[in-house]
Amino acid sequence: MGKVSSRENEILEVLKERHRLDMAEIVQLFGISDSTARRLCVGLEKKGRIIRGFGGIHQVPDSPAVKTEYQYDVVAEENAAEKSLIGAYASTLVEDDDIIFISGGTTVAQFSRQLAERIRAGLISGVLITTNSLINAEALAPFTKVLLIGGEYRPHRRDVAGFISEKMVASAHFNKCFLGIDAIDVNAGLMVFDVETGNLDELVSAHSDKKFILADSQKFKRKSFITYSSITPNHVIITDGKVDPGIVRQGTEKDIKILVV
Numbered sequence: 001m002g003k004v005s006s007r008e009n010e011i012l013e014v015l016k017e018r019h020r021l022d023m024a025e026i027v028q029l030f031g032i033s034d035s036t037a038r039r040l041c042v043g044l045e046k047k048g049r050i051i052r053g054f055g056g057i058h059q060v061p062d063s064p065a066v067k068t069e070y071q072y073d074v075v076a077e078e079n080a081a082e083k084s085l086i087g088a089y090a091s092t093l094v095e096d097d098d099i100i101f102i103s104g105g106t107t108v109a110q111f112s113r114q115l116a117e118r119i120r121a122g123l124i125s126g127v128l129i130t131t132n133s134l135i136n137a138e139a140l141a142p143f144t145k146v147l148l149i150g151g152e153y154r155p156h157r158r159d160v161a162g163f164i165s166e167k168m169v170a171s172a173h174f175n176k177c178f179l180g181i182d183a184i185d186v187n188a189g190l191m192v193f194d195v196e197t198g199n200l201d202e203l204v205s206a207h208s209d210k211k212f213i214l215a216d217s218q219k220f221k222r223k224s225f226i227t228y229s230s231i232t233p234n235h236v237i238i239t240d241g242k243v244d245p246g247i248v249r250q251g252t253e254k255d256i257k258i259l260v261v
Contacts, residue, residue, distance in 0.1 A: 007032075008044055015050065015059050019188060020227045022056040051195055051226065058195065058226045072135075072158045076106040079216045082240035086214050087111035089261040090178060090238055091118050093212065097126040098176055101169070101204050102140075104133035104159030104197075105180020107214040112136040119143040130172060132200065133159040154196075161196040169203050177208035181215045183222035186251045189231050191224035198228030211235050217243035231256050 007030065014029060015021055021029075026037040041057050044050040051058040087110030094100060094115055102108055112131075116139045118124055129140055130147040135158050137148045151165030179201050183191035190213065192198040205211050217240050231237070236257045243260060251258045 007040055008049070011040060011044065011057075012049060015057065019059045020056055025056075058198075072106065072156060076109070078106075079218055079240070080110075082216045082242060083107040083110045083214075084114075085240055085261050086216060086238050087114045089259075090212060090214055091115040094118070094124060094127060094176070096124050097128075098124075099128045099174050100130070101172075101174045101177040101179075101208060102129060102131045102133065102136045103177070103179040103201055103204065104131075104135070104157050105214070107216055108178055108180040109133070109135045109139070111178055111214055112139040116140050116143050130169075130174065132161060132165055135159075152196075157197070161200050165200055166203055169200065169207060172207055174204070174208040176210045176212065177204050178212045178214060179204065181213055181219055183224040184213070184215050184219045184231075184237070185223070185227075186231060186247060186254060186256055189227045190229045190235075191222075191227050193224050193226065195226060198226050202228045205229060213237045215239050217241075220244065220247050233257070 010030065011021070011026060023034065023037055023041070026032070026041070027034055041050065041052055044057070045052045083106060086107055090111045091114035102112055112135065119127060119140070120143045127144045128147070129144060130149060131137055132149050132151065134148070137146050140146050149160065149165050149168040151160030152162040153160050181190055182193045182197070185191065192201065211234055213235055215237055220239070220243060233255055236259060237251070238259045238261060241260055243258070248258050248260065
């Protein structure tokens with residue numbers, strides 16, 4: 001076995017345990033240069049062994065039971081009442097003159113509608129919103145200033161993502177972001193079904209002072225193969241009362257903030 005193949009296998013073994021690796025972790029773990037790490041990852045991607053994303057690599061799923069697809073119209077019907085409660089509570093966290101980012105997603109869409117009502121009623125003002133979701137933009141634009149970022153339109157998510165979206169976010173700063181999520185695990189972290197969504201959400205988080213994750217309780221029962229971020233003390237997860245109390249206790253033990261509404 002050649003040196004390159006041996007190193008690739010070592011990376012895959014670590015990735016099997018962690019599911020995601022940052023480029024900086026690869027450099028540190030294996031004592032190699034940035035350029036060598038990039039070459040190894042490009043090689044693994046060409047062989048179909050990994051998925052490269054923003055700042056790191058992800059494990060390729062090996063189980064057909066892992067959910068990898070998202071359809072907005074289907075997901076919107078799931079747990080609608082719980083999503084409305086989460087959205088209503090999260091909307092009270094927005095204050096006058098906030099500069100916020102709102103991601104795509106059905107729970108976040110409920111948040112956008114509730115926030116629009118609060119602004120329309122004069123409860124808050126001066127809010128500047130950036131979003132990649134057409135649903136959010138349509139709900140909020142009649143009542144406050146909305147910046148809709150560019151990118152590749154994704155009909156199944158009703159939003160945009162990709163290189164152009166990331167370039168626009170990279171030059172911005174938000175004091176709060178409100179992000180949807182496809183799946184969540186207090187041990188593995190924040191999960192999405194596609195790399196583009198994970199890349200954008202990870203970048204938005206890095207450019208936000210406060211990070212709110214809106215996740216109905218069913219998201220704790222799902223799995224995905226793309227974990228774009230661990231859950232840090234800077235994250236606040238807002239979920240509904242149907243969440244398993246054991247998950248909340250486990251999160252508390254790990255210093256993870258989970259607010260149940």
